Amino acid sequence: MPYDYKPFPFVAPPGLTAPEPRHKVAIVGAGPIGLAMAIDLALHGVASVVLDDNDVVSVGSRAICWSKRTLEILDRLGVGERMLEKGVTWKVGRNFHGAEEVYSFDLLPEEGHKYPAFINLQQYYVEEYLIERARDFPDLIDLRFRNEVTGHEDRGDHVALTVATPEGDYALEAEYLIACDGAGSPTRERMGLAFTGQTFEEQFLIADIEMADSPFGDADLSERWFWFDPPFHPGKSALLHMQPDHVYRIDLQLDLGADAKAEATEAKVIPRIKAIVGDKPFRLDWMSVYKFRCMKLDRFVHGRVIFAGDSAHVVSPFGARGGNGGIQDVDNLGWKLAAVLAGTSDPALIETYQEERSHGAAENILNSSRSTNFMTPKTPLEALFRAETLRLAHDQPFAQKLVNSGRLSLPCSLEGMALQTPGYAQVPPGSALVDAPLSGDDGDSWLLEEVQGDFTLVGFGDLLLPEVEGVRRIGVNQRADYPCFVATNNHAVRRYGTGKAYLFRPDGHVCAVFDRPDASAVAAARDRAACTMQEDDA
Amino acid sequence: MRTIYPDRLSPDQDAFYNALMDAHHGLDDAESQALNARLVLLMANRIADLAVLRDLLDTARSYRDE
Structure with a gap:
C-alpha cells in the first residue's frame, strides 16, 4: 500500500x-x-x-x-x-564492481548499543x-x-x-x-x-519501488548494495536500499547532460528498473531526477x-x-x-x-x-585509478578502505572547541556519548537514556561524585546516594575506563573528564560549557 | 607472487586519494603518465628496501590477468 x-x-x-x-x-x-x-x-x-x-x-x-x-x-x-x-535495520554494505562483489563491510560489529x-x-x-x-x-x-x-x-x-x-x-x-x-x-x-561550495554536473535518478519479492536476489537482505559499473547500467553507479513496507530505493547515476524531464518518465524509468530486478513484478511509487550541490x-x-x-x-x-x-x-x-x-x-x-x-x-x-568525486571520475586518469583501486580491493585491505561509495554519517568531534575543558580519557572531551547497557535498581537502562537532556556527571568505578548545582549524577559500578548502575557485561567500563568521571552536556557530548572530580572543578567545567551568566553580568 | 599488505593508509586514505587526483588536475594523458612514473620513482627512493620493492612489483604485476 x-x-x-x-x-x-x-x-x-x-x-x-x-x-x-x-x-x-x-x-x-x-x-x-x-x-x-x-x-x-x-x-x-x-x-x-x-x-x-x-x-x-x-x-x-x-x-x-x-x-x-x-x-x-x-x-x-x-x-x-x-x-x-x-x-529496516541494516549494518552490512556490499560494494560491487561489475557483477562481482568486491568486498562487504559491517558498520557496527560490536554488541551493547541500544541503536x-x-x-x-x-x-x-x-x-x-x-x-x-x-x-x-x-x-x-x-x-x-x-x-x-x-x-x-x-x-x-x-x-x-x-x-x-x-x-x-x-x-x-x-x-x-x-x-x-x-x-x-x-x-x-x-x-x-x-550559499557557497561545489555544484556537481552529474544527474541521478532516484526511485522507490514497491515489490513483494526482493530485488536483492533470493534472500530478503536488509543491506546496502552499491555498484560501480554494474552490468545492468554500464559505466555508471547504482545503489539499492531496503525500506519498510516492501519499498526499495534505487539510485542510478545518469549520463552527463541527460534530459532530466525525459528521464523522470515511466517510459524511461521502468526499463531501467527491470534491468535491475528482472521479471519480478513491481510498482513505481515515487521518482525524481536530481543534481546535487x-x-x-x-x-x-x-x-x-x-x-x-x-x-x-x-x-x-x-x-x-x-x-x-x-x-x-x-x-x-x-x-x-x-x-x-x-x-x-x-x-x-x-x-x-x-x-x-x-x-x-x-x-x-x-x-x-x-565520495562523489570517487563515484564520478571526471577524466580517463581518474577512471584508471578508480578501476585499479577496485581491482586491488578484492584482496588488499588498504584498497578496500580506499573504495568510496559514501562515508556514512558519524558524529563529528568537538574536541578543542570553546565549550570543552581539555582533558584525556578513552572518550575525550568533544566526543558524542558512546552508548552502553546498564542495569539499576529499577531495571535495565542505557547510558544514553541516563545522560542526555541535562548536564550529567557520570562516575565509573571507585570514585565519589560531588554535588554540584544543576548537574545530575550517575554512578556506574559504585554505591552512593545518587542513582547507581552496574555496567552490563562490563561494556560501559570497557568503553569509558574505570576511576574516571565524565561530564556530559545536555546533548550527550563529553565536555570535561576528571580523575578526581571536586565540586569546584566540575562547576567550572559546567559553567564553561554552559557560558553561565556571572552574577555581575546580570 | 602476491603479498597481501596490512592497511597502513587509513584513516587518511580519502585525503590521500583526493590529493593524488588533485596532483593530476589539468594534465593531459602523457603528462599524467609522466607524473605517475616520477611518483613511483620517488616512492621507491623513499621505501629504499630492494626486497620490499621487488615484492611490490610482483604484487602489482600479479593482478594483470584478473
Whole structure:
C-alpha cells in the first residue's frame, strides 16, 4: 500500500484577528528538522510556533537513512524507539564492481548499543511520528500548517514576521527565528546570504519501488548494495536500499547532460528498473531526477535568525549526511537556545552553535564531496585509478578502505572547541556519548537514556561524585546516594575506563573528564560549557 | 607472487586519494603518465628496501590477468 497522505487541517491563527503576544521562538518549516527543533525546545520548557507553507508530510521517501547518533538524539526527543521498530535495520554494505562483489563491510560489529548503525525509514514516517510527538506538548508547540512566512525583519531584540494564510496575512513577533526551511530556504534567499561550495554536473535518478519479492536476489537482505559499473547500467553507479513496507530505493547515476524531464518518465524509468530486478513484478511509487550541490552558509547565526538543517548546509546524498546532519544541528542548538532564553546562559552560547555545527557541516561536505568525486571520475586518469583501486580491493585491505561509495554519517568531534575543558580519557572531551547497557535498581537502562537532556556527571568505578548545582549524577559500578548502575557485561567500563568521571552536556557530548572530580572543578567545567551568566553580568 | 599488505593508509586514505587526483588536475594523458612514473620513482627512493620493492612489483604485476 502506498503511504496515505492525510492533509493537516488549516486552523485560523489568532494573529488574523488580533495581535499575538510575542513568541519565544518561531520555527520556519515543519520538516524533520523544524519538528525536532520544536520538540527539543519543548523538552527544555521553551514554547515555539512552527510555520509551514504546506499541509502534508514529505512527498516521496526522500531522507531514508537514519544514523545511530540521530536515533540516539531522537530517543531523547521521544520517537527513537518507534523509528527503530518500524525501520529496516541494516549494518552490512556490499560494494560491487561489475557483477562481482568486491568486498562487504559491517558498520557496527560490536554488541551493547541500544541503536544499530543505521535504519532505513521513509521521511514521511519520521515526520508523521514527530508531528504526533509534537502534539504531546499542546501548551508549548503551536503547529501551523498553510502558514507561509513571506517576510521577516530582525529588530535587534526580536524578529518580526509576516505570514500568509488562505484566510489572509498576519504579523507575528518572536525573540528568535529558526530557519528550518530546507535547501531552497526562502529565509536565506530573503537575506541574500551567499550559499557557497561545489555544484556537481552529474544527474541521478532516484526511485522507490514497491515489490513483494526482493530485488536483492533470493534472500530478503536488509543491506546496502552499491555498484560501480554494474552490468545492468554500464559505466555508471547504482545503489539499492531496503525500506519498510516492501519499498526499495534505487539510485542510478545518469549520463552527463541527460534530459532530466525525459528521464523522470515511466517510459524511461521502468526499463531501467527491470534491468535491475528482472521479471519480478513491481510498482513505481515515487521518482525524481536530481543534481546535487555541496554548499554551506558561512555563518549559521545572523543576529536573531538562526539556520539549521538544509537551509544552512546541503550535501550529496551518498553518506546519509543531510537529514542526520540536520538532526545534530537541532541537538546542538536546543539546549543552548533554551538556556539563553531562560537567562542562565550568556547569548555567547549561541555563537558556539556556529563554531560547532559549521565545523560539522564542513566535515560532512568534505566527506560527501570526496565520495562523489570517487563515484564520478571526471577524466580517463581518474577512471584508471578508480578501476585499479577496485581491482586491488578484492584482496588488499588498504584498497578496500580506499573504495568510496559514501562515508556514512558519524558524529563529528568537538574536541578543542570553546565549550570543552581539555582533558584525556578513552572518550575525550568533544566526543558524542558512546552508548552502553546498564542495569539499576529499577531495571535495565542505557547510558544514553541516563545522560542526555541535562548536564550529567557520570562516575565509573571507585570514585565519589560531588554535588554540584544543576548537574545530575550517575554512578556506574559504585554505591552512593545518587542513582547507581552496574555496567552490563562490563561494556560501559570497557568503553569509558574505570576511576574516571565524565561530564556530559545536555546533548550527550563529553565536555570535561576528571580523575578526581571536586565540586569546584566540575562547576567550572559546567559553567564553561554552559557560558553561565556571572552574577555581575546580570 | 602476491603479498597481501596490512592497511597502513587509513584513516587518511580519502585525503590521500583526493590529493593524488588533485596532483593530476589539468594534465593531459602523457603528462599524467609522466607524473605517475616520477611518483613511483620517488616512492621507491623513499621505501629504499630492494626486497620490499621487488615484492611490490610482483604484487602489482600479479593482478594483470584478473
